[in-house]
Amino acid sequence: MTQKNAIVLAAGKGTRMRSEKNKVMHTLIDRPILAYPIDALKEAGADRIVVVAGYQAQSLMDAFKDVEFAIQKEQLGTGHAVMQCTVLENEPGYTLVMNGDVPCLQASTLQALYEETQKNNHSLVLLSAVLEDGAHYGRVVRNDAGQVLEIVESKDCTQDQKQIREINAGVYCFNNRDLFESLSKLTTNNAQHEYYLTDLVKILSSQGKSVQTIQCNPDEMAGINTVTELYGVSQWMIQKINQKWMDQGVQIMDPKRTVIGKDVQIGHDVEIYPGTHLMGKTIIQDWCEIYPNTWIEDATVEDHCKLHSCIVKNCTVPQNTFKENEFIKEGL
Known part of the structure; x- marks a missing residue:
């Protein structure tokens, strides 16, 4: 070889x-x-x-x-x-x-x-x-x-x-x-x-x-030599990733205000609202609703969860969870 x-x-x-x-x-x-x-x-x-x-x-x-x-x-x-x-x-x-x-x-x-x-x-x-x-x-x-x-x-x-x-x-x-x-x-x-x-x-x-x-x-x-060029590349990458997920049926309400990392996994029948950031090794399972201004990083969100204005890091959110305005780090 x-x-x-x-x-x-x-x-x-x-x-x-x-x-x-x-x-x-x-x-x-x-x-x-x-x-x-x-x-x-x-x-x-x-x-x-x-x-x-x-x-x-x-x-x-x-x-x-x-x-x-x-x-x-x-x-x-x-x-x-x-x-x-x-x-x-x-x-x-x-x-x-x-x-x-x-x-x-x-x-x-x-x-x-x-x-x-x-x-x-x-x-x-x-x-x-x-x-x-x-x-x-x-x-x-x-x-x-x-x-x-x-x-x-x-x-x-x-x-x-x-x-x-x-x-x-x-x-x-x-x-x-x-x-x-x-x-x-x-x-x-x-x-x-x-x-x-x-x-x-x-x-x-x-x-x-x-x-x-x-x-x-x-x-x-496209190379990056200035902060302005970094912004331009990030916008290109964000658009490309979001388009991939919309092609797979993920409902992204406002792609220009949604940021998804390249290693994120998303299931079916997921709704993502503006101001959401999905980062790192995050997994969003099926039938989830991620409402505005939620940041999820290196976490698993199980089926049928609803999160609104939450910060979620390094944990698993059990199925059927509804949380609003919470910082969730090592469990609920």
Whole structure:
């Protein structure tokens, strides 16, 4: 069975968040931003996940004890970050590299990258998207035959290259051997004076190795650099989760004012009123009515319960319970 490795880049502070907290440790719905790419990688079948940490590395290690870590002491670019993952250097199989601040990426997209790389024995398959305006994204440069030649970062683009609409989404799946053999060829000869991971596209292509792309939904590649962007991503995620439950018959009275975490389970004939937050590993069983301004976290609400303006945490609410304006923590 082919081994699937993964590297998640999470060493930066994220200064534009205007916070002392590491960017990927900011809360998105009910967990840190970093939890989403890690969960997606696990679902996609990753055997080993290495997170590259730097700023406040210990906070990441304390929060995510089931993955491995590499430390990037100096911020010298994405290529330099991957260089720190020497624990994977002699591993077989394929290695997916992604940023830790892209929580919307779906496990199915990451799985498709693994499968395409393995199935056709590519050296590299990268995720791309087509945008009307490439903005600050790197451009995918191809030859007349459509072969991928290189990725040119936005700050290094010529005026002609800035007109290219296919952009780099920042997710890569490498043949692991090709990845680590090529890292030593990176230089800092660019506008940022950093080791660009994207330069590996040109290095591998110039060696005649197969470099391909898979296009993704642009919504999936949304990164988070500011609190405003965090809000935008949270709204997208809330809408997506709520739509899933409404498609399954859950009656959400006001989806714009209802927040449901991605691990929540909901039974049939459930009514959820505005101002409700269902978080963590919560389970709402059948025929429940969750009235306005109720917060339920890591709790099980059994059949035929009615809760109004309650806080419920880490407990089981027995069936046929009606509670209003109560804090329920370790039982009733």
